[in-house]
Amino acid sequence: MNGGPPVVDARGTRCPVPVIRLARAARDLPAGATLVLLADDVAAWSDVPAWARMKGHTVSLHEDEDWTEYRVVLGAPRTDRGQADSST
Amino acid sequence: MARPPSDLPAAGLLDAARGPLHPAAVQTLEAAVAAGWADPTRLNAPGRRARALLDQARKVLAIGLGVRPAELSVHQSPEAALETGLTGLRHARRRVGARVVAGATERSVLLLQPGAESPVPVDTRGRVDTGAYAAALAGGDVAAAVLQTANAEVATRQPVSVVDQPCREHGIPLLLDATASAGRDPRAIPAGAGAVVVADAASFAGPPLGLLAVRTGTRWGLPGPRREAEQGREHAAPWVPLVLAAAEAWRQAEAVADAEAREARELVDRVRRAAASVRDVEVVGDPDDRLPHVVTFSVLYADGEVLLEELARRGLSVASGSACTSSALRPSHVLAAMGVLTHGNVRVTLPLAAVSPSRADDVDRLCRELPDAVAAVRRRLGTDDL
Numbered sequence: 333m334n335g336g337p338p339v340v341d342a343r344g345t346r347c348p349v350p351v352i353r354l355a356r357a358a359r360d361l362p363a364g365a366t367l368v369l370l371a372d373d374v375a376a377w378s379d380v381p382a383w384a385r386m387k388g389h390t391v392s393l394h395e396d397e398d399w400t401e402y403r404v405v406l407g408a409p410r411t412d413r414g415q416a417d418s419s420t
Numbered sequence: 421m422a423r424p425p426s427d428l429p430a431a432g433l434l435d436a437a438r439g440p441l442h443p444a445a446v447q448t449l450e451a452a453v454a455a456g457w458a459d460p461t462r463l464n465a466p467g468r469r470a471r472a473l474l475d476q477a478r479k480v481l482a483i484g485l486g487v488r489p490a491e492l493s494v495h496q497s498p499e500a501a502l503e504t505g506l507t508g509l510r511h512a513r514r515r516v517g518a519r520v521v522a523g524a525t526e527r528s529v530l531l532l533q534p535g536a537e538s539p540v541p542v543d544t545r546g547r548v549d550t551g552a553y554a555a556a557l558a559g560g561d562v563a564a565a566v567l568q569t570a571n572a573e574v575a576t577r578q579p580v581s582v583v584d585q586p587c588r589e590h591g592i593p594l595l596l597d598a599t600a601s602a603g604r605d606p607r608a609i610p611a612g613a614g615a616v617v618v619a620d621a622a623s624f625a626g627p628p629l630g631l632l633a634v635r636t637g638t639r640w641g642l643p644g645p646r647r648e649a650e651q652g653r654e655h656a657a658p659w660v661p662l663v664l665a666a667a668e669a670w671r672q673a674e675a676v677a678d679a680e681a682r683e684a685r686e687l688v689d690r691v692r693r694a695a696a697s698v699r700d701v702e703v704v705g706d707p708d709d710r711l712p713h714v715v716t717f718s719v720l721y722a723d724g725e726v727l728l729e730e731l732a733r734r735g736l737s738v739a740s741g742s743a744c745t746s747s748a749l750r751p752s753h754v755l756a757a758m759g760v761l762t763h764g765n766v767r768v769t770l771p772l773a774a775v776s777p778s779r780a781d782d783v784d785r786l787c788r789e790l791p792d793a794v795a796a797v798r799r800r801l802g803t804d805d806l
Contacts, residue, residue: 347743347751348763348801352721355806375743378756379763386702386720386761 337366343399347375351383354404358389363408372399380404432782435739436713436771437572441665442625443774448668449627452661460657461649470660477660477667484670485602485617486609487633493650494629494658494666498599498620499529501630504642504653505616506533509564509593512639517561523548523568523578524757527597530566531753539757545706546576546758554586565594569608572600573741573754573767574705575688575714584613593638599623602631603673605711606681616640625775626669627662673772684713684770687783691715691768694787698794700806704760716741718755719764719794721803727764730793736786739767 340357342350350371358367369380377393380402384391388407393400430440441449456473458466475489482489495501510520510533520535524542531539540553548567557565565587570577580596587594596614603624609617615638622628632653634640642653649657673680692715696703700720719727724742731738741752742765751762768786773779798804 348721348723351763352801352803352806355721355803359806375751375762378751378759379761382702382718382759382761383720385759386700 337368337403339368339370342369342371342373342376344372346373347379349373350376351379354380354402355383355387358387358404358406361406363406365406367404367406369402369404370399371402376400376402430771430776431778432735432785433737433771433776434768434782434786435737436625436775437739437769438622438628439625439769439771439775441627441775442669442672442772444672445626445665445669449661449665452664456660456664458660460660474657474660474663477663480667481621481631481663481670482633484674485598485619485631485633486611487617487635490651491633491635493632493634493653494663495632495650495654496630496658497628498618498622498630499527501618501620501632502527502529502595502597502599503533504630505595505618505632505634506530506564506566508634508640508642508653509595509616509638510535511643512641513563513593517563519556519559519562520564520566521553521556521562521592522566523553525571525574525576525754526566526568527572527599528753530595530597535563536566542757544704544758544760546571546574546704546754547706547709548578548583550579550582553583557586557590557592562590562592565592566597567594567614568597568599569601570605570711570714571705571754572714572769573752574716574758575710576706577601577605577709577711580613581610584610587615593640599630600714601711603670603677604681604684604713606677621666621669624669624673625772626666629658629662629666631666672774676774680772681712683773683780687770687780688713688715688768690783690787692717694790695766698791701794702761704755704758713770714768716755716765716767718761719766719797720761721801721806722764722794722797723801724763724765726797726800727766727793730797731766731786731789734785734789734793736782736789738786739769741765741767 458470460471524539593615595616599620601608602619619631695717724740743751
């Protein structure tokens with residue numbers, strides 16, 4: 333953990349578990365903090381970016397051979413609700 | 421044998437993508453079983469009688485879809501009609517090209533056909549990028565284009581006229597997939613749009629038959645020896661009583677179409693408002709330019725299957741596009757293409773009022789129960805503190 337961002341290893345779990353573990357790890361971190369998720373569930377590929385959009389975080393994906401690494405930079409805390417917006 | 425109302429299969433039914441038959445279609449079916457059972461390709465008396473009934477039914481369905489009876493064939497399923505419709509276009513134009521231009525939220529049966537490997541992206545509301553679509557049409561080597569009138573999962577209408585125009589300019593035949601909208605959305609098929617039009621009789625409370633119209637003048641043909649039935653598009657004639665039931669369902673749905681669509685739209689608005697007011701629930705699809713009777717929303721930190729069970733426990737039948745809900749390993753390609761949550765997904769497809777007299781009550785019950793059902797599921801998954 334020296335210097336690196338916290339890593340949530342959700343490989344081997346299926347939706348909605350990866351997003352839940354990620355959200356739990358993100359809950360106590362300040363805005364601007366970086367968090368890494370490792371997941372091999374295909375649903376996470378759409379769900380992690382969707383979660384980040386709803387919550388105001390930014391996420392970048394790096395494909396590994398058997399899993400995907402999601403690097404999340406936390407935005408200011410907010411609760412999003414309602415309609416998906418095509419402008420985001 | 422009429423069933424007592426309490427025994428109707430539609431109580432709590434909010435997943436009518438394939439719903440019960442319209443009661444009038446049930447009566448027609450029962451009468452047709454006696455009168456129209458024969459093979460309509462036979463030249464004997466029962467065969468001729470079945471043929472005459474089939475012709476009548478075909479005429480009703482063709483006029484309904486805005487095509488000529490001779491352009492319309494009936495298939496065993498909407499998927500079969502879609503596959504046959506596209507195969508005929510691809511085969512007839514195989515010397516022109518092999519590519520199929522399609523949006524990313526088209527039905528899987530179309531996206532899995534050869535040539536449709538790189539679909540055109542859609543926006544967050546599920547509407548196809550018309551600029552990218554036009555560019556794909558202009559890219560050469562195109563056998564056919566595919567566009568849904570509206571999406572069966574998220575209800576968003578597609579810009580049919582905007583896509584139809586460049587298809588005509590390039591001389592590319594457009595397959596219009598109206599399987600989610602025929603009989604439910606009075607504006608579903610713009611007059612004359614598409615070279616091929618496909619509908620599903622189940623969308624208007626008929627049996628789940630595929631209806632395939634190939635407009636006159638379209639280059640269209642199937643590989644292999646000529647087929648004998650249904651304008652040369654099927655190996656065997658359909659069972660006539662089912663087609664008669666489909667035609668009766670169409671008549672019934674069309675007679676009340678405008679009022680029905682207005683009422684369904686208002687009910688869906690109620691669901692949209694109720695779902696959007698629950699914390700971390702996202703209603704997806706276009707709020708206005710959409711099918712009247714379909715709505716989808718996704719619940720963050722919830723499992724689609726558990727959510728369906730929770731609502732079923734409260735007497736409400738809904739559907740879901742979440743991977744965890746079905747035996748499918750992949751979540752809904754529609755939700756994924758839109759970049760919205762695929763987990764915790766709930767989909768409502770309203771039955772016609774005539775099919776489910778309790779429809780408005782069921783919608784109100786869903787709106788009332790939803791906040792508590794979501795809370796219960798999140799408690800069970802230990803995510804209510806997130």
